[in-house]
Amino acid sequence: MNSKDAVICLAALANDQRLAIFRLLVKAGPSGLSAGEIAEAVGATPTGGSFHLKELDRAGLIHATRVGRYIRYAVHFEKMRQLLSFLTEDCCQGQPELCGSTIRKARRLCKGEAK
């Protein structure tokens, strides 16, 4: 994760509907949800939902898998962990032991996602 990546991720999350989508998928876990379910849940039109999913996908925060005629989206948890770590990197030089260990723990968020 570099600064450019992080900005893309943050911009992807910095939108009402996309944030709702992301949080919905965080809750849904590794199995994800279909584009239609997602759009309906956050009150987006199919076109709008697709646009926002594409943005999140482009940022690498979610990934798509076609299943029959549905496309399921799920959070890319490793990327999420990388983003959180990037934001808190070297937090408070004064207490490096504390911040360092907390970041390592943050990396283990949602062990349900392999890799």
Place this chain on the structure above:
Amino acid sequence: MNSKDAVICLAALANDQRLAIFRLLVKAGPSGLSAGEIAEAVGATPTGGSFHLKELDRAGLIHATRVGRYIRYAVHFEKMRQLLSFLTEDCCQGQPELCGSTIRKARRLCKGEAK
């Protein structure tokens, strides 16, 4: 922290220079840095630096304190923790024990900042 707040925070971070500023201040810790030091460190003009600092301040991610003729900015760590928690809320319903406890630990990031 609600969705609207979070979007404002994320939009504030979704910019190259502002992200650099934020990470610089995360490293600097509770004592922060002056506007001039910050602008110089990230290669911003005084005007540009001021604009970006204002955005981060408006989002509540940093706060300003006048010290003589300098203005020092420091991260509002509690807000940062709230944002990270909001993003990972109810992470992976499948393993609530894991995500829940990890989030509690994330709240303790950088104990150097009281409350």
Place this chain on the structure above:
DNA sequence: TACACAATACGACAATTATTGAAATGTGCA
């Protein structure tokens, strides 16, 4: 093959955000 449905792609318009330079505000010090 032909139809129905899930989802995306495209083009146009509206709205928001970033950048720049010049001017103004506030503070410390001689």
Place this chain on the structure above:
DNA sequence: TGCACATTTCAATAATTGTCGTATTGTGTA
């Protein structure tokens, strides 16, 4: 008081982003 410095404010312009409707692609099923 008056000067020097740190920082912000303002106004204008350029660039990016969101939204909407229509058309298109891809898949499953009769």
